[in-house]
Amino acid sequence: MLRVEGVSYRIDGTTVLEEIDVAVESGTFVLLVGHNGAGKTTLLDLICGIGTPTTGRILVDGHDVVTNPGPARSRIGRVFEDPRDQLLGATVREDVAFGPENLGLSRDVITNRVDDALSAVGMGDAGDRPIDSLSGGERTRVAIAGALAMEPSILLLDEPTAGLDHPGRTRVLEHVRRAYEGGVGVVMATHDLRDLDTVTDRVIGLEAGRIAMDASPITAVDHLADLGVRVPSTWSP
Amino acid sequence: MSEHQHVELVADRTVDRLVRVALFAALLGVLSYVAFPYPLSPAPVTLQVLGVFLAGIFLGPIWGAIAVVVYLVAGAIGLPVFSMGQSGIGVLLSERVGFLVSFPIAAAMTGAIVHGGRSLVDPTTVSTLRLVLGMTLATGVIYLLGLIGFMIVLSMGPVEAFVVAGLVFLPAEVAKMAGAIAIVRSARLPRSLIDR
Amino acid sequence: MSVAYRPGETVFHRLDPRTKLWCQVAIVAAAYAYTDPLPLVGLTIAVLVALSVLDLSPWRILATMRPVIVLLTIATVVAGVRIGSPWFSLADASETGIAAYRVLLVIVVGFVYVHTTPTRASQAALQWLVPGRIGRGLAVSVGLVGRFLPRFQTTARRIRDAMAIRGGDRMSLHRRIAVFGIVVLAAAVRDADRTSVAMRTRCLSWNPTLPSLSFGRLDYLAIVLGLGLCFLAIRSLL
Numbered sequence: 001m002l003r004v005e006g007v008s009y010r011i012d013g014t015t016v017l018e019e020i021d022v023a024v025e026s027g028t029f030v031l032l033v034g035h036n037g038a039g040k041t042t043l044l045d046l047i048c049g050i051g052t053p054t055t056g057r058i059l060v061d062g063h064d065v066v067t068n069p070g071p072a073r074s075r076i077g078r079v080f081e082d083p084r085d086q087l088l089g090a091t092v093r094e095d096v097a098f099g100p101e102n103l104g105l106s107r108d109v110i111t112n113r114v115d116d117a118l119s120a121v122g123m124g125d126a127g128d129r130p131i132d133s134l135s136g137g138e139r140t141r142v143a144i145a146g147a148l149a150m151e152p153s154i155l156l157l158d159e160p161t162a163g164l165d166h167p168g169r170t171r172v173l174e175h176v177r178r179a180y181e182g183g184v185g186v187v188m189a190t191h192d193l194r195d196l197d198t199v200t201d202r203v204i205g206l207e208a209g210r211i212a213m214d215a216s217p218i219t220a221v222d223h224l225a226d227l228g229v230r231v232p233s234t235w236s237p
Numbered sequence: 238m239s240e241h242q243h244v245e246l247v248a249d250r251t252v253d254r255l256v257r258v259a260l261f262a263a264l265l266g267v268l269s270y271v272a273f274p275y276p277l278s279p280a281p282v283t284l285q286v287l288g289v290f291l292a293g294i295f296l297g298p299i300w301g302a303i304a305v306v307v308y309l310v311a312g313a314i315g316l317p318v319f320s321m322g323q324s325g326i327g328v329l330l331s332e333r334v335g336f337l338v339s340f341p342i343a344a345a346m347t348g349a350i351v352h353g354g355r356s357l358v359d360p361t362t363v364s365t366l367r368l369v370l371g372m373t374l375a376t377g378v379i380y381l382l383g384l385i386g387f388m389i390v391l392s393m394g395p396v397e398a399f400v401v402a403g404l405v406f407l408p409a410e411v412a413k414m415a416g417a418i419a420i421v422r423s424a425r426l427p428r429s430l431i432d433r
Numbered sequence: 434m435s436v437a438y439r440p441g442e443t444v445f446h447r448l449d450p451r452t453k454l455w456c457q458v459a460i461v462a463a464a465y466a467y468t469d470p471l472p473l474v475g476l477t478i479a480v481l482v483a484l485s486v487l488d489l490s491p492w493r494i495l496a497t498m499r500p501v502i503v504l505l506t507i508a509t510v511v512a513g514v515r516i517g518s519p520w521f522s523l524a525d526a527s528e529t530g531i532a533a534y535r536v537l538l539v540i541v542v543g544f545v546y547v548h549t550t551p552t553r554a555s556q557a558a559l560q561w562l563v564p565g566r567i568g569r570g571l572a573v574s575v576g577l578v579g580r581f582l583p584r585f586q587t588t589a590r591r592i593r594d595a596m597a598i599r600g601g602d603r604m605s606l607h608r609r610i611a612v613f614g615i616v617v618l619a620a621a622v623r624d625a626d627r628t629s630v631a632m633r634t635r636c637l638s639w640n641p642t643l644p645s646l647s648f649g650r651l652d653y654l655a656i657v658l659g660l661g662l663c664f665l666a667i668r669s670l671l
Contacts, residue, residue: 048634050249070246070636078634085624086631090552090579102638103244110642128440132583146635245639247573252637253629255570259577260625266578267585267617271593273606281500287614310571311578314555315438315547318582321500322435325543326457330465331536332505390465391505391532393512401508409606416610423615427622 001025002047002154002185007056009039009046009209016042017209020056024185026153029199031217032189034206035228040189041081043206044156047187048076061153074103077147077184081158083139092118092134092142093127099150117149120182121175137168144175154185161192170195191229197237205229258300261292262308266318273409282406283320286379287413289340290372293347294421295430297357302345309337335386336379336402343375350374359431360421368421372414380407435497436489436544438551443486444651445549450558452652452659453546459659459666461539466666470531476538483545494541501540505533552579557644569639581624588620589613 002024009017017039024030032040045051047058049065049072058065063072080086089095096117100110118124121141134142140160147155157176161169169192177199180186190196203220205213205227213223217237224231247255265288272281288308293301312318312329319328319337329337350371352358360368380403387398420426440446445453464476484491495502513526556572563571592613596602601609648656 045630048630050630050633069633070244073246073634073636074244076634078631080627080631082627084584085627086635088576088580088628088632088635090576094553099635101641101643102636104638104640104642107642107645131580150636243640244636246633247637247639249633251570252632255574256577256625256629256632259574259581260621262574263578263581263585264618264621266582267589268614270586271589271613273610284610284614287610291614291618307571307574307578310559311575313543314552314559314575315550316552316575316579316582317435317437318578323497323501323540324435324437325540325547326454326461327540327543329543330461331501331540332508332533387508390536391508391512392528393508397508397511397514401504401511412607412610415607416614419607419611420614420618423611425615425619427619429626430618430622 001061002187003059004043004047005056005058007043007046007053007058009042009051010054011051015209017046017053020211022204022211022214024154024187026185027180027183028201029180029186030188031193031196031200031203032187032206033191033193033203033224033227033229034212038206038227039209040206041158044078044158044187044189047154047156048078049073074099074150075153077144077150077152077155079140079143079147079155079157079160081162083143086143086146087131087139090131091127092123092129092131092145095131095142096145096149099146103150113149113151114145117145120148120178121145122171135168137164137172140164140168140172141175144172144179148179148184152184154187155179157186157188157190159190160188161190193224193229193235194232197232197235200237254300257296258304258307261288261296261301261304262311262318264288265292265305265308266311266316269318269320270322272321281321282409284413284416285320286343286376286410287417289344289379290347290375290413290417291420293344293349293371293375294351294360294368294417296344296348297352298345298348298355301348302341305341305344309340312337332387332390333383334390336383338386339379339382342382343379346378347371347375361426361431363421365418368418369414372417376407376410376414436494436547439548440551441487441549443549445483445487445545447649447651448549448655449646449648449652450550450554451561451646452648452655453550454558454562456655456659456662457542457546459662460542462666463662464535464539464542466669468531473531473535473538476535476542480538480541480545484541487545487548489544489548494544498537498540502537505536509533552576553644554646557646560643561646566639569641573637577628580628581621584624585617585621589617592616592620 004020004022007017007020034040046053049069052066060072060075065072087095088098093114096114097110100113118127121144123141160172173195200217203215203217221231268284268288271284292304296304308318312324313326315324317324351360351363351367384398384403387393387402509526509530512529513521515522556576560568560572
């Protein structure tokens with residue numbers, strides 16, 4: 001599970017995040033919403049131990065992400081806003097193996113994890129494809145597979161559906177949902193709430209670096225417009 | 238989860254460094270692929286040397302040279318980074334061997350003169366004179382070793398080698414130096430490139 | 434299109450990358466050590482056989498090498514030119530011409546490796562060749578170069594097109610270089626900074642599980658062949 005305790009983050013005199021408290025249990029699905037520049041990506045970075053909070057601390061399964069980054073990061077899966085930033089292998093299989101290889105796991109374990117992760121995102125047959133041949137949606141799915149191959153207890157996604165067409169979007173969400181049903185805690189930063197009503201357990205709204213809302217998807221509806229998020233007409237949690 | 242215990246993470250600063258090295262090696266590769274039409278030249282004029290200058294200017298003598306070595310290794314094992322997207326040990330050991338081998342030295346030289354030693358300064362604050370001096374000496378080394386390579390590999394005399402591989406290409410280097418200075422002085426320079 | 438890695442099942446694909454690196458060095462050493470034409474005929478035949486095994490057309494390969502061929506041809510002509518009678522020395526031209534031909538063969542020998550060896554195998558060979566953290570750092574950086582290249586190239590093409598549309602071709606050469614360079618650099622730094630974050634998040638470590646490399650019978654044969662070539666090269670120099 002993830003605990004963000006009293007985290008503030010200031011850089012060059014500007015406050016990016018102020019007094020953030022969040023706890024995400026495994027098996028919960030949390031949406032992180034807010035205007036551009038509200039601090040969503042910075043928060044996700046800090047959770048990964050990228051940058052040190054000015055005050056407060058962040059624990060992943062009890063490991064402090066700053067003082068003990070090894071065990072903490074190995075329990076986090078992250079999908080970046082532009083998955084091209086994180087795809088580090090030349091082929092799909094090589095990329096998904098990147099995390100497990102760096103954890104020093106045995107060849108057999110790595111092979112199993114890669115196979116499982118690829119079939120979990122519906123790309124079991126695509127292992128040998130070059131990364132550069134993938135479509136946008138496929139890139140996101142490979143990035144999710146790469147995260148799942150770490151067997152994380154928490155999965156962080158930054159706008160995973162931005163720029164995808166409808167079928168690509170549906171498929172990405174389906175595979176995120178499946179990971180969530182498998183017991184992983186999910187934090188998804190997004191502007192696009194379509195099709196998320198049935199999975200979301202909580203909605204956290206950031207505004208100018210502060211938590212402006214932390215509510216169930218039903219009560220969140222009234223505040224979403226203020227946070228720059230359009231509520232889909234079909235929203236019925 | 239005891240299987241993770243012995244993992245020795247690469248320190249964050251070191252990851253940043255490796256990524257920077259790869260960034261300038263790849264940039265050098267892209268610039269080697271960019272051919273500018275140039276009236277006198279028998280072969281296309283690429284921006285390869287600009288990449289060497291930039292590595293020295295922004296990474297300093299040591300990491301700049303390392304970035305260029307990474308570029309050479311990447312090209313040797315088959316990434317399309319040598320001029321016109323070619324690669325392989327054969328290209329590395331072709332008539333161009335002198336030029337390619339001179340690049341790490343040239344990057345180190347540019348870096349050493351621009352930064353005035355091993356500790357790095359903000360390159361945007363360095364005087365134009367220093368930049369020009371660094372790049373001119375680097376260009377000298379590049380052509381000296383490059384032409385020696387031509388002479389040895391192709392059994393040519395120094396004048397012949399200069400006619401084939403120096404004469405028409407040298408004036409283009411001046412444009413690349415001017416370009417490098419304009420880049421250093423540009424307001425659009427990404428801040429994270431200077432901050433460290 | 435330049436020569437690049439293509440998956441396959443040929444003899445050359447099956448050889449260990451370390452063997453292939455060693456053999457290339459041996460062949461190039463031997464090619465440079467011998468200056469008379471006869472060994473070059475042998476190397477030509479070997480190269481043609483290798484290309485046919487790989488199903489690569491020699492003409493297509495030559496086409497990818499056009500700028501080099503032009504340069505080498507000019508070099509051959511210039512080497513023969515004399516100032517004053519007889520104005521042209523056939524002997525000098527043919528000496529450089531043979532050397533130029535040898536360079537072409539050497540380049541194609543490198544292509545055989547490039548065509549048959551994925552970056553990952555080369556990275557593993559590098560990490561074996563250069564032990565410890567230096568080797569690991571080298572392998573990681575080379576892998577990153579492979580990831581960055583296509584992205585930066587796309588950016589570079591986009592910027593060239595954008596400059597052309599907005600009349601950039603009327604700018605002076607050094608202004609054009611500066612505008613192009615700064616935009617490519619800015620985009621590259623953004624990509625690289627995010628990739629650095631991603632590498633840390635994905636637990637880049639000094640002691641990963643390395644891909645396994647192993648020598649087969651074919652490798653030992655090739656290594657002995659390489660030793661033979663090296664012996665010949667050294668003997669001709671003594």
